[in-house]
Amino acid sequence: xxxxxxxxxxxxxxxxxxxxxxxxxxxxxxxxxxxxxxxxxxxxxxxxxxxxxxxxxxxxxxxxxxxxxxxxxxxxxxxxxxxxxxxxxxxxxxxxxxxxxxxxxxxxxxxx
Amino acid sequence: xxxxxxxxxxxxxxxxxxxxxxxxxxxxxxxxxxxxxxxxxxxxxxxxxxxxxxxxxxxxxxxxxxxxxxxxxxxxxxxxxxxxxxxxxxxxxxxxxxxxxxxxxx
Numbered sequence: 032x033x034x035x036x037x038x039x040x041x042x043x044x045x046x047x048x049x050x051x052x053x054x055x056x057x058x059x060x061x062x063x064x065x066x067x068x069x070x071x072x073x074x075x076x077x078x079x080x081x082x083x084x085x086x087x088x089x090x091x092x093x094x095x096x097x098x099x100x101x102x103x104x105x106x107x108x109x110x111x112x113x114x115x116x117x118x119x120x121x122x123x124x125x126x127x128x129x130x131x132x133x134x135x136x137x138x139x140x141x142x143x
Numbered sequence: 144x145x146x147x148x149x150x151x152x153x154x155x156x157x158x159x160x161x162x163x164x165x166x167x168x169x170x171x172x173x174x175x176x177x178x179x180x181x182x183x184x185x186x187x188x189x190x191x192x193x194x195x196x197x198x199x200x201x202x203x204x205x206x207x208x209x210x211x212x213x214x215x216x217x218x219x220x221x222x223x224x225x226x227x228x229x230x231x232x233x234x235x236x237x238x239x240x241x242x243x244x245x246x247x248x249x
Binding site: 056059081104125 | 149245
């Protein structure tokens with residue numbers, strides 16, 4: 032899975048904010064041949080902070096991350112699927128991206 | 144990084160304390176927070192993530208946030224009228240880094 036080094040008029044080394052960015056991944060599920068898909072996803076640098084406060088837990092955090100604000104579902108048909116396997120693969124395509132709370136209802140929130 | 148505001152850096156701010164013990168004690172002090180811009184991204188989840196979440200988590204967010212790496216205690220003196228004062232301890236950030244986001248509150 033890779034993000035494309037685009038758009039060319041934006042310097043990614045210094046970019047702040049949250050933008051739609053081209054993203055390529057391998058759609059694969061058991062019983063079908065994997066398919067390379069290029070779509071729109073979200074990438075950026077959001078302002079985040081932590082400050083000491085007087086009361087426990089003594090740190091207040093403002094941790095918003097670059098994520099989907101609006102998306103639409105796209106369904107593709109994978110090739111060479113086994114007879115009893117549905118060939119359809121659905122993924123979200125980003126329409127708008129924004130700095131926001133990572134919603135654990137719709138999102139696998141990983142932090143590294 | 145420093146000039147552009149990228150990364151995660153110390154940032155001074157004023158904190159004002161008022162205590163009511165034995166009259167009104169007060170003081171304003173400069174402490175440090177960590178503020179900055181760390182990388183984050185969101186993209187379609189892998190099939191294993193879809194399966195594990197009963198197809199609810201179709202987006203995966205991989206993020207870092209600006210965090211306090213090291214805190215320090217500082218002693219300050221509150222003023223309570225002309226002759227009387229009170230000591231207390233405050234925390235201030237010493238070092239900052241892009242690191243794990245606080246999932247519960249972010």
